[in-house]
Amino acid sequence: MASTTGNCLCEAVRYEMYGKPINSAVCHCNSCQQFSGSAFMANCWYKEEDFKVVRGQECIRTYNEEGTTTGGTMKRSFCKTCGSSLFQQTAGLQRAKIISVTSGTMNNRSLCQPGLEVWCSNRRDWVSLNHNGEKLDRQ
Ligand SMILES: [Zn+2]
Numbered sequence: 001m002a003s004t005t006g007n008c009l010c011e012a013v014r015y016e017m018y019g020k021p022i023n024s025a026v027c028h029c030n031s032c033q034q035f036s037g038s039a040f041m042a043n044c045w046y047k048e049e050d051f052k053v054v055r056g057q058e059c060i061r062t063y064n065e066e067g068t069t070t071g072g073t074m075k076r077s078f079c080k081t082c083g084s085s086l087f088q089q090t091a092g093l094q095r096a097k098i099i100s101v102t103s104g105t106m107n108n109r110s111l112c113q114p115g116l117e118v119w120c121s122n123r124r125d126w127v128s129l130n131h132n133g134e135k136l137d138r139q
Pocket residue numbers: 008009010011012013079080081082083084
């Protein structure tokens with residue numbers, strides 16, 4: 001049985017996750033701000049084998065962001081109908097077979113307590129997050 005589910009705003013895309021997330025990460029980089037359209041991203045990491053799209057695979061589009069600061073291609077997936085940011089993978093996460101799911105599309109957001117906060121050097125002045133995870137200036 002899935003431990004939680006997720007869906008985009010229009011509900012065309014639905015997914016399921018099994019077990020506990022490996023980690024949760026907040027990122028303040030410019031690309032994550034642009035992709036999310038917000039001040040930062042807060043994502044939950046699952047093993048690829050613990051994540052399954054159960055509806056609307058045909059509605060998912062993936063943007064390959066080239067030339068990221070950490071090198072390699074960042075794959076960023078979203079719903080073609082409503083534009084919700086769904087999940088993404090850095091080159092490193094692709095190698096580790098880990099998928100980073102946007103916590104705003106998850107139905108159990110309590111699973112997403114940050115264990116890692118990156119690009120704090122680019123954090124907006126008014127953002128202050130209360131967690132005990134690791135904080136890095138870059139990534
Ligand atoms: Zn949608």
